[in-house]
Amino acid sequence: MASDTVVVVGGTRGLGRAVAEFYADAGRELVLTGREQARAEACAAEIGGATRGIGLDLADPHTVVERLSDVADVEYLVLAAIERDANSVRDYDIEAAMRLVTLKLVGYTAVVHALAPRLTKDAAILIFGGLARDRPYPGSTTVSTVNGAVTGLVRTLVIELAPTRVNALHPAIVGDSPQWREMPTERFEALVQRTPTGRLVTMAEVVDASRFLLENRAINGINLAVDGGWLCM
Numbered sequence: 060m061a062s063d064t065v066v067v068v069g070g071t072r073g074l075g076r077a078v079a080e081f082y083a084d085a086g087r088e089l090v091l092t093g094r095e096q097a098r099a100e101a102c103a104a105e106i107g108g109a110t111r112g113i114g115l116d117l118a119d120p121h122t123v124v125e126r127l128s129d130v131a132d133v134e135y136l137v138l139a140a141i142e143r144d145a146n147s148v149r150d151y152d153i154e155a156a157m158r159l160v161t162l163k164l165v166g167y168t169a170v171v172h173a174l175a176p177r178l179t180k181d182a183a184i185l186i187f188g189g190l191a192r193d194r195p196y197p198g199s200t201t202v203s204t205v206n207g208a209v210t211g212l213v214r215t216l217v218i219e220l221a222p223t224r225v226n227a228l229h230p231a232i233v234g235d236s237p238q239w240r241e242m243p244t245e246r247f248e249a250l251v252q253r254t255p256t257g258r259l260v261t262m263a264e265v266v267d268a269s270r271f272l273l274e275n276r277a278i279n280g281i282n283l284a285v286d287g288g289w290l291c292m
């Protein structure tokens with residue numbers, strides 16, 4: 060494998076961390092980020108290899124260029140950071156909406172802006188959306204909005220950053236992710252009923268799909284649902 064850098068924004072936990080661990084185990088130079096410098100450094104030490112951690116708050120996008128100033132030769136950039144949000148149009152929390160929109164849309168784009176001059180010739184970017192884009196649920200007003208906007212972001216970045224490839228992955232609920240693995244059995248069973256495969260997507264399957272989108276050089280401008288066929292139901 061090449062020695063260029065893999066950057067995972069939101070790599071301290073969950074799906075981002077699983078992708079980060081895969082590339083660290085494969086011997087890649089890895090930069091992972093979370094909100095706090097100390098926690099990002101601790102995660103990098105746990106993961107080991109050529110990994111380092113950077114504290115970066117996407118909800119404060121003006122700081123992003125400076126925080127990433129010493130990251131170079133980026134081959135793969137993964138944008139996976141999220142803060143959980145429950146909001147509805149009838150009971151609208153404008154501050155919460157502005158925070159998530161800033162984090163996921165302006166923050167993600169600010170990271171791409173910061174690293175664009177330092178992408179390698181064959182670089183690829185992977186943006187995490189989510190199935191709430193197509194399958195809203197009570198409280199998903201902002202989550203559905205930002206995940207829908209990821210589709211537009213992918214398209215414009217494909218054109219603006221060509222030949223860099225840009226794709227998005229939209230997972231359904233990932234049953235063994237930290238966010239969901241302790242959900243009550245009743246809820247778990249109800250979710251399983253909504254999948255044609257009779258099971259929830261796993262972290263390993265998300266890592267596998269991430270690798271496909273990052274590494275297959277024919278894949279560009281794709282919004283891939285990783286949902287076990289949930290969208291067919």
Ligand SMILES: NC(=O)c1ccc[n+]([C@@H]2O[C@H](COP(=O)([O-])OP(=O)(O)OC[C@H]3O[C@@H](n4cnc5c(N)ncnc54)[C@H](OP(=O)(O)O)[C@@H]3O)[C@@H](O)[C@H]2O)c1
Nearest residue numbers: 069071072073074093094116117140141187189232233236
């Ligand atoms: N898990 C699922 O089932 C699922 C389903 C659909 C879509 N997704 C999408 O997949 C992606 C990853 O989700 P996940 O469940 O793996 O998330 P997670 O476990 O909650 O991890 C979130 C990550 O984002 C970082 N983060 C949070 N707020 C941040 C901020 N303001 N600035 C910078 N970094 C921040 C966290 O770092 P610190 O805590 O260290 O600050 C952490 O590394 C998200 O885009 C999510 O929408 C996940």
